[in-house]
Structure formats: structure tokens, C-alpha cells
Amino acid sequence: xxxxxxxxxxxxxxxxxxxxxxxxxxxxxxxxxxxxxxxxxxxxxxxxxxxxxxxxxxxxxxxxxxxxxxxxxxxxxxxxxxxxxxxxxxxxxxxxxxxxxxxxxxxxxxxxxxxxxxxxxxxxxxxxxxxxxxxxxxxxxxxxxxxxxxxxxxxxxxxxxxxxxxxxxxxxxxxxxxxxxxxxxxxxxxx
Amino acid sequence: xxxxxxxxxxxxxxxxxxxxxxxxxxxxxxxxxxxxxxxxxxxxxxxxxxxxxxxxxxxxxxxxxxxxxxxxxxxxxxxxxxxxxxxxxxxxxxxxxxxxxxxxxxxxxxxxxxxxxxxxxxxxxxxxxxxxxxxxxxxxxxxxxxxxxxxxxxxxxxxxxxxxxxxxxxxxxxxxxxxxxxxxxxxxxxxxxxxxxxxxxxxxxxxxxxxxxxxxxxxxxxxxxxxxxxxxxxxxxxxxxxxxxxxxxxxxxxxxxxxxxxxxxxxxxxxxxxxxxxxxxxxxxxxxxxxxxxxxxxxxxxxxxxxxxxxxxxxxxxxxxxxxxx
Numbered sequence: 001x002x003x004x005x006x007x008x009x010x011x012x013x014x015x016x017x018x019x020x021x022x023x024x025x026x027x028x029x030x031x032x033x034x035x036x037x038x039x040x041x042x043x044x045x046x047x048x049x050x051x052x053x054x055x056x057x058x059x060x061x062x063x064x065x066x067x068x069x070x071x072x073x074x075x076x077x078x079x080x081x082x083x084x085x086x087x088x089x090x091x092x093x094x095x096x097x098x099x100x101x102x103x104x105x106x107x108x109x110x111x112x113x114x115x116x117x118x119x120x121x122x123x124x125x126x127x128x129x130x131x132x133x134x135x136x137x138x139x140x141x142x143x144x145x146x147x148x149x150x151x152x153x154x155x156x157x158x159x160x161x162x163x164x165x166x167x168x169x170x171x172x173x174x175x176x177x178x179x180x181x182x183x184x185x186x187x188x189x190x191x
Numbered sequence: 192x193x194x195x196x197x198x199x200x201x202x203x204x205x206x207x208x209x210x211x212x213x214x215x216x217x218x219x220x221x222x223x224x225x226x227x228x229x230x231x232x233x234x235x236x237x238x239x240x241x242x243x244x245x246x247x248x249x250x251x252x253x254x255x256x257x258x259x260x261x262x263x264x265x266x267x268x269x270x271x272x273x274x275x276x277x278x279x280x281x282x283x284x285x286x287x288x289x290x291x292x293x294x295x296x297x298x299x300x301x302x303x304x305x306x307x308x309x310x311x312x313x314x315x316x317x318x319x320x321x322x323x324x325x326x327x328x329x330x331x332x333x334x335x336x337x338x339x340x341x342x343x344x345x346x347x348x349x350x351x352x353x354x355x356x357x358x359x360x361x362x363x364x365x366x367x368x369x370x371x372x373x374x375x376x377x378x379x380x381x382x383x384x385x386x387x388x389x390x391x392x393x394x395x396x397x398x399x400x401x402x403x404x405x406x407x408x409x410x411x412x413x414x415x416x417x418x419x420x421x422x423x424x425x426x427x428x429x430x431x432x433x434x435x436x437x438x439x440x441x442x443x444x445x446x447x448x449x450x451x452x453x454x455x456x457x458x459x460x461x462x463x464x465x466x467x468x469x470x471x472x473x474x475x476x477x478x479x480x481x482x483x484x485x486x487x488x489x490x491x492x493x494x495x496x497x498x499x500x501x502x503x504x505x506x507x508x509x510x511x512x513x514x515x516x517x
Contacts, residue, residue, distance in 0.1 A: 009362030010428045016361075017425035024417030031410045038405075045400025051391045057383035064376025071369030078362055086321075089293045095304075096280075098296040100322035108288040108327035134349035143456035147439060147447070147503045154445045155346065160289045162345040164325070171349035175436060178449030182456060 003130060005077040083133070085126045087167060102126050102135065102165050109161040110137040113174070116153040118145025120179060126170070134171045135161060141176050142184045150176065236311050238271045238278075245269035245282055248306040252299055254290040256326035266324060269303075278313045280304075285324035296320040348443035353432040361427055438505035450501065450508060451476045457496040458512075463489055465517065471508065476501075479513040486514045 029035050050056055085103025092098045103125045110122035122139040129136075137157070141150060154174040161172060249255050249267040258266035267284035282303060286295050304315045381387040404410075436446035447453075454476050455469035463484025470477050478497060482489040490512045501507040 005362060006356055006358060009356075009358045009365070012365050013358055013361035013424050013428035016365075017421045017423075017428060020417045020421030020424065022421075024414040024419075024421060027410050027414030027417065030405050031414065033405075040406065041402065041404045043400060043402040045397065047397045047400070049394045049397050051379070051383055051394035051397070057380045060376045060383060061380035064373045064378075064380060067369050067373030067376055069373075071366045071371075071373060074362065074366035074369060078359060078366070089296055091293055091297045094317070096300050096318040096320065098293065098300065098320050100292040100296065101324065102292075104323065105288075105292065105325040108325040111327040112288060130350055132349055136349070141447075143449075143452045145453075147453070147500065151439045151445050151503060155440075155442065158346040158444055162347075164289050164291050166291060166293055171347050172444055173349040173352065174445045175352060176439070176445065176447040178447065178452040180452065 002077060002081055002128075005074075008074070008077075081128050083126050083128050090166075100165075102167065102170065105165050106135040106137060106161065109135075109157050109164070110139060112160075113137060113139055113154060113157045116150055118142050118150055118184065119153075120183065129173075132171050133167075133169055134173050135165065137161075137172075137174045139174065139176050140179050143178055143180075143182045144184055145178075236273065236313065238273045241271035241273060241278055241280070241307055241311060241313065242269040244307055244310055245271065245280055245303045248303050249282055249284050249299060252302060254286045254295045255299070256285040256287045256324070256329075258285045258324060258326070273313065276312075276314055277316050278307060278311075279316050280307065280318040281321070282318065283321045283323055285326050286322055287329060288325050288327040292322055292325075296322055346442070346444055351434050351438070351443070352436045352446055354435045356432045357427045357430045361424060437508065439503055441505060443505075447504070450504065451478075453500055454478050454497045454510065457500040458493045461489060461492045461496050464493070475509045475511055477511045477513065479515065481515045481517060483517045486516055490514045 026035070030038055083103075085101045085106070086099055087102050089098040089100055106124035106126055108124075110124035112122075113119060114122035118141055120140040120142060122137060124135065124137040127134050127136050137154070139150075139154075154176075158172045158174060162170075246267050246269045249269070250257055255267060258264075264283075267282060269283075270281045272279045280303060282299065284299065286292075300318045300320050304318050307313060307315050378387070379391055379393060382389060382391045436448045437450050439445040439447050451469040451471040455467045455478060458464060458467045458469070458478050458480050461480075463482045464480050465483060466481040468479045476497070478493060480489060480493055493512050493514075494510060497510050497512075498507070501510070
């Protein structure tokens with residue numbers, strides 16, 4: 001998720017929360033006479049009915065369409081951010097540009113890591129995470145897997161990936177998900 | 192090909208202007224290079240011929256992986272635009288893991304350029320290389336094990352994985368609220384323009400006005416509700432994103448989720464244990480075992496087994512063992 005939309009959510013949320021807290025506190029204070037200048041009973045309106053004015057349908061229509069577009073944009077910003085894994089490689093010049101899909105390389109690294117005993121499957125992609133470009137390898141491991149061996153294999157694979165991709169701003173993260181059930185062959189138990 | 196006269200001419204296929212996309216999926220074949228050999232006839236090198244030269248040359252490169260065109264585009268795939276004696280190439284290809292991207296692409300560019308120039312006598316102005324696929328299907332375990340530990344130093348760890356921020360709910364509800372408000376606006380427009388029948392709520396509210404009375408029964412409940420909702424929303428906004436995974440090792444590269452399942456599997460291997468269940472709480476793993484053996488011995492064995500398995504974690508969660516005797 002983009003950091004900008006989180007900041008927007010937080011700002012709107014804080015404004016709404018402070019408004020609600022202020023309104024709630026004011027209502028209770030008013031009820032118990034803690035607002036000496038406020039009258040016991042107050043009336044707003046009635047006002048002239050503007051809904052019969054000629055401009056009313058146009059104004060509400062325009063405002064409605066604007067609000068719908070704004071709301072849809074706000075909702076859409078919450079969708080997971082997809083990063084185009086295609087990057088320009090160093091070495092491109094007038095004789096031709098060099099590009100590569102780094103996500104494909106990350107996925108290949110995850111598939112290679114999946115060959116390690118105890119790792120069931122793996123996939124990978126390039127993601128944008130809190131201002132960083134991260135090559136994220138996600139693997140499912142067996143509950144009985146040797147974590148130390150998988151950790152060592154993951155580090156070696158990440159090293160290979162760094163050599164293959166060779167993008168200086170690309171970080172690496174290997175996420176292991178432990179499967180619910182163990183599909184590995186159970187070790188023979190001697191009774 | 193010694194005395195060829197290659198016209199920098201208009202296209203021979205009748206296409207007006209001769210302007211075509213240089214590369215990309217929509218590119219069309221460019222006009223062929225035509226070499227006039229006087230009385231001996233003429234030699235025409237079509238763009239397709241150049242493309243085949245590029246594809247076959249790329250296919251012979253040791254780092255290239257050939258991808259069949261069963262479900263998607265076959266690779267390597269070349270596109271050539273020939274204009275007079277000059278040609279522009281674009282090659283889309285797949286390579287095998289773990290060939291480095293940049294050196295492989297550079298080498299492929301040099302190889303296809305040399306092949307086209309030597310076989311056709313055309314001058315390659317530009318050769319773009321795109322590696323779209325890295326093929327790991329031929330990789331075995333050995334590929335991982337053979338790599339040296341020197342690679343590890345080049346790995347830069349990303350940030351710790353965290354869950355989605357709680358404030359997202361505020362944003363989703365806010366977005367939904369704005370959309371609903373917009374729908375209400377459209378409804379008011381329909382009522383005002385006569386497209387829909389019925390009375391306008393806005394008009395009703397404006398005509399009626401609002402009277403607030405401090406002694407009304409709803410004031411205190413409404414105030415308390417506003418306070419509670421406001422404090423709740425404020426809490427959601429200020430809540431920090433919580434780490435979702437536990438680090439493996441000290442490097443910060445590898446993270447694991449589902450540590451309680453590892454603990455359960457470790458406990459299951461202890462003698463006399465007939466059933467195990469586990470749950471992860473914030474910083475603690477609780478393992479409940481059912482056994483027909485001595486409770487103290489089993490608890491100690493399970494604790495040791497779980498600790499041994501989880502010792503590789505950077506911050507291993509505390510373990511609580513609950514033993515139930517059959």
C-alpha cells in the first residue's frame with residue numbers, strides 16, 4: 001500500500017476523531033450546564049427551500065459525480081500496489097537499450113530455493129514496500145523443516161539473486177510460511 | 192554482395208510514407224533491403240529473414256532458454272526493421288538461472304549484431320534486448336549449494352514485514368462514505384430535475400429546521416457515543432503497524448510466519464505425546480500436549496524440543512507448555 005494513502009487515511013481519521021470527541025464532549029457539557037453561555041434550547045432554521053431552485057439539480061449532480069469519483073479514487077488507492085518488474089539494465093546506450101524483468105528473476109530464485117529439502121514451493125516478485133524496492137521471495141515450508149538449513153539456503157539464493165539482478169537499490173526479503181500440515185515423509189519412529 | 196547498390200528508398204509493399212513502429216508488439220515488417228546486382232538479378236533481404244537470423248543466433252547462445260509458443264509467445268522472438276542498408280533489431284528472450292542479466296544481455300546484443308552484419312552485410316544501427324523470463328526449470332539443488340558464501344555480503348535486507356495498518360479501515364469506510372454521499376447527490380439531482388418521484392430529504396430538513404434541547408434524553412447517549420467512536424478512531428489512526436513475521440538469523444533477510452506450527456511439530460515428535468495443539472499469542476507460543484507419560488518429563492522434553500527448533504530465530508517467542516494427562 002502506498003505511504004501517501006496511509007497518510008491521507010490517518011489525517012482524515014484524526015480530523016474526524018477529534019471532531020467526534022469535541023462534539024461528544026460539548027454535548028455532555030451542554031447537558032450538565034458546563035457551557036454557561038449556551039442556551040438551554042436553540043433552534044436552527046427553517047431556511048428557504050433551495051431544492052426548488054433551477055441550479056439545484058446541476059449543483060447536486062456535479063457534486064455527486066465529483067464525490068463518487070473522489071470516493072472511488074480513494075478506495076482504489078487501497079488496492080495493493082503492483083510494481084512493473086521491468087527495469088533498464090546498465091549498459092544501454094545508443095546501440096540499444098537493455099531491459100529485463102526483475103520479477104521473473106526473483107521468481108526463478110524462489111523456485112530454485114524451493115528445491116531445498118523442507119521447502120514445498122516458492123514464488124517471487126518485486127514489490128514496493130515503505131519506500132523501498134524489495135525482491136520478495138515467498139516460500140511455503142513444512143512444519144518439520146530444518147530452519148537453519150533453509151536459512152542458509154535462502155541466504156545463498158539471495159546472494160545469487162543479487163548477482164543475477166545487480167540492481168543497487170533492490171533489497172531482498174525471504175518470507176517463509178509454515179504449512180498447516182506436514183507433507184514430508186514422516187521419519188520412522190522406533191518404539 | 193561486393194558491388195551492391197542499396198537504395199534508401201520508399202517501401203516496396205505500397206505502404207504510404209514508410210513510417211512504421213520501430214519495435215513493440217505492434218511492429219510490422221519493414222521494407223526489404225534490395226541489392227541490385229546489375230544483369231545478374233537482385234537480392235532482397237526481407238525483415239523476416241533478419242528476424243530469423245537473430246532468433247536462431249540467440250537460441251544458440253548458452254544462456255538462452257527456449258520457450259515454446261504453446262500458451263504464450265515463443266522465445267526468443269525478434270523484430271527487425273530494415274531501411275536500406277541499415278537495420279534496427281529488438282530481441283525478446285528468456286535466459287536460464289543463474290546467468291546475470293546485464294552481462295548476458297550485453298553479450299546477446301553483441302552476438303546478434305555480429306551475426307546480422309556478417310550474414311547480411313546490413314549495418315545494425317540499434318539492437319534492443321529485453322529479457323522477459325528467467326527460467327529456473329533446469330535448476331537443481333546443487334545450484335543453491337554450490338554458490339559461495341561471498342554472495343551473502345551483497346544482499347541488502349529489506350524492512351521487517353508488517354501487517355496492513357489499522358487506519359486502512361478508516362480509509363475504506365471513508366471512501367465508501369464519500370461514494371454513498373455522491374450517490375445521494377445524484378438522487379437529489381434526479382428528484383430536482385423530475386427524473387425521479389418523491390420528496391427531497393434536504394428540502395424537508397431545510398423547511399423544518401432543527402431544534403436542540405439540552406434536556407432531551409438523547410443528548411448524553413449521543414455525546415458518549417461520539418466520544419467512544421472518536422477515541423476508537425483516534426486509536427486506529429495512531430496505532431503502529433505490527434510486525435507480522437519473526438526474523439530467522441541476525442541478517443534480517445529471512446522471516447518466518449507460523450512459528451507455532453513448528454513448535455507443534457517439534458512437540459509431536461516427543462515420546463508419549465498423543466496429541467498436540469498450539470497457538471501463537473503476541474510474544475508467546477502456547478503448546479498444549481496430551482500425554483500418557485509422566486507430565487513433568489514430557490513437559491521438559493517438549494520444552495527442550497521446541498527451544499532447539501526455534502533457537503535459530505532472532506527473537507524466539509517465549510514458550511508455554513500445557514500438559515494434559517490422558
